[in-house]
Amino acid sequence: MSVGSWVRNHPKILESAYLGTTWVFERLNPLLGFLGYRKIEPWILPLEKIGKKVLFDCRMCGQCILHSTGMTCPMTCPKNMRNGPCGGVRENGNCEVEPDMKCIWVEAFQRAQNMPRYGKEMQLLQPPVNRRLEDRSAWITMLTKEDVEVPSGWEGVSALTILEKDSDCWF
């Protein structure tokens, strides 16, 4: 078992690590902003690339949603599903495209159940990928808020809301 899969199978640790990283970057934000995000990015990028590649097999989409997807990178899904598993999962839980690979969403679902803080975010409606952010540093795009820009009319809602609403029924 690789380091990456060991770490991913301990999502509780990763949850704390995520919180820690966010805390650090928020503290550093004024300094990074002062130095200029674009200037800093080439220095941060290799660090992020290597770290996330080892831990998550990161594909550098530049808009990281790991904590909302059970600490499993959705871009490692051959179909790039951002909102959950497709209907092609094999009977043994493996991927439709890569028969020897476990469906990453089957794994994500198991991991999310061990994530007290962010597990529920699996039900968020993730917006389409902004392809312009590919190969950018997700840490920087998080600080510049580019990663949460959504298409016009797209509300960041959770599917859990429909379970609460009574009147939102079309028939």
Place this chain on the structure above:
Amino acid sequence: MPPDEQQKPEYLSGSRLERILRAGRFAVTAELNPPDSSDPEEVYEAALVLSRVCDAINATDASGANCHMSSVAICALLTRAGYEPVYQVSCRDRNRIAIQGDLIGAAAMGVRNVLCITGDDTTAGDQPEAKRVFDFDAIHLLRTAKIMRDQGHFLSGRKITTPPRLFLGAVSNPFVQPYEWRPLRLAKKIEAGANFIQTQYCFDVPRFQMFMEQVRDLGIDQKACILVGVGPLRSERAAEFMRTKIPGVVIPDRIVERLRKTPPSKKRKVGKDICVDIIQQVREIKGVAGVHVMAYRQEELVAEIIEEAGLLPRPRQPKAPDRDPFRQDRKWKRDREGERGQDQDRNP
């Protein structure tokens, strides 16, 4: 589903399927096998058989990643003849720009039902070397179509002068892992914009009952109409092919065994009986609004299945389609056949 008169919102589309579902009638849809031909008559021949027994006809979008006549073209042909198509849009072959354009294009051709799917991977088909697009997933597609319909603009924010009136559908596969999450994923699709759901082939009724139990607990059977996917199996070999080669199809061993033990002359009938039996079982499940019949290369069986399941006559039969707009097409076909005949005379 009890329609509450006071709260009743307006129809979302001019769709016949929507009217039938909203009236609480048990709906029947069927899948049309798309032709590998540029002859519109082949679409009409297949549609004529189906239209008499179902409320809407699904036009698949290169299902299984095999190339056939495009779904938007099939829908355009069907609406011209007065049929009610369900336009299947997959995210495998087109990016968001093409998809949004096709949605308003289809609406302009009279299409009112759209089924939003992610699509089988290219490796499932006969051209596995093709580039997969997957710019969107099914949920992105659903929400985009909903934004275009309800807010009247593209994802860029640019206004659509006449927004498409669409009845939006999504698919669900309750028969594959992670089982406990499937109802929640369905909730996600409904939140994204789905008004009706068509499921993958249902051969495992107990599993489906468990799924529906969770669905009812969440109350989402009240927010969208669920149509169960069913279909006949030709033989145990066909069953084996489907469950190994078609992504996401689960067929329990007991059904394959039953077909194996049947003498060859009766296999087709037994396959059909199993399908009729499944329809009757799922019809009894609370929260099921209809069935979706997918008879791959066995369209001739669809009418028999629907009749034997006691689902005829269908409400509001469409008028006999007016074929006049296609006189040109038919004339062209006759001429072409005439030419071919002459060619053969010349070169025996």
